[in-house]
């Protein structure tokens with residue numbers, strides 16, 4: 001089996017993947033969703049020239065001609081009915097419309113009112129304290145493009161434009177299929193030679209966070225017919241299979257997929273952990289992503305492959321983005337597989353942030369993964385790296 005590089009495998013996995021359908025989503029439910037259609041402003045924001053401060057609306061031409069005559073008030077949501085004539089001023093509050101005729105606001109700390117008279121104390125170079133109509137955006141402007149992922153600040157932007165619901169890509173339906181003769185569900189009784197399904201619940205959660213509607217399927221054993229039936233009947237867009245992918249006599253998942261006519265896109269990658277990763281497409285268009293059974297391998301592959309795939313299925317892009325950090329402790333040269341090492345952030349000797357690879361990199365050790373803040377990326381055949389030298393780290397969480 002020749003192993004693909006991580007990049008080549010990801011490219012093969014994502015080839016031709018796109019969203020299938022869109023739906024209206026209320027803003028309260030839209031966090032993390034990918035837009036299918038643009039959000040367009042139907043009016044200017046602000047919709048009128050507005051005061052940025054509490055104070056007095058004045059005409060620049062009148063400054064130096066005090067006292068000004070106080071002729072009324074402009075409050076937010078109400079405004080001032082008339083227009084401001086020469087020598088006049090209007091009491092104004094933050095967010096209130098600037099009266100016709102006024103062109104600036106003097107903040108109340110820089111003015112003195114006595115009866116109907118106002119004396120301006122503001123320096124000549126004081127700001128105008130006016131937010132011009134359309135300063136944030138104008139009517140017809142595209143505020144958010146298709147493919148943008150909604151977050152709290154983008155939701156606030158859509159709401160500012162009066163948009164109550166947005167068109168988002170449909171959530172992919174994902175079935176998670178774990179199993180093996182030795183695997184039982186957490187919460188059930190386990191025999192002495194059995195282990196609990198850890199990868200299934202972890203991977204399901206990765207998929208949910210990436211926007212999928214997840215159906216965990218009942219655990220399957222090692223029998224080919226059983227696995228084949230589970231693959232055949234899952235009414236989803238993507239089946240994520242955990243385990244049974246390697247070279248052992250009981251690894252029957254790929255043969256079952258092949259019997260159903262699956263076309264293999266990825267079959268083995270030069271990555272540690274994650275070597276047995278595979279991906280295929282069934283004749284009816286459903287996709288299969290096969291993750292290694294070792295739970296740390298499955299979850300690391302979840303970060304590097306499942307998340308980008310689910311983003312692409314929603315019209316978005318979410319490639320793993322590494323940061324650069326100095327190493328706290330030296331690392332030896334790497335072998336021929338790209339290595340994603342479980343790592344923790346620490347305070348370096350100079351008091352700044354650094355990162356250290358955790359001592360046990362066994363892909364069955366969930367205590368290590370759960371204590372990791374990130375994954376250090378070591379390229380295939382990378383030479384040794386000394387303490388203080390920079391490495392790439394993918395933050396987790």
Ligand SMILES: Nc1nc2c(c(=O)[nH]1)N[C@H]1C(S)=C(S)[C@@H](COP(=O)(O)OP(=O)(O)OC[C@H]3O[C@@H](n4cnc5c(N)ncnc54)[C@H](O)[C@@H]3O)O[C@H]1N2
Nearest residue numbers: 178197198199200243244245246251275292293294295297
């Ligand atoms: N001779 C070789 N043996 C193995 C190779 C190899 O290249 N040659 N590759 C190793 C690597 S790397 C990995 S990773 C594993 C993955 O194999 P599979 O994907 O076939 O996974 P299984 O054999 O089914 O299980 C591996 C391991 O993980 C446990 N497991 C399985 N499912 C779960 C689950 N849902 N939750 C928790 N733990 C699970 C299972 O009991 C095994 O201990 O193969 C190596 N072998």
Ligand code: MOO
Nearest residue numbers: 273274275297363
């Ligand atoms: O790739 Mo395996 O995932 O090294 O343990």
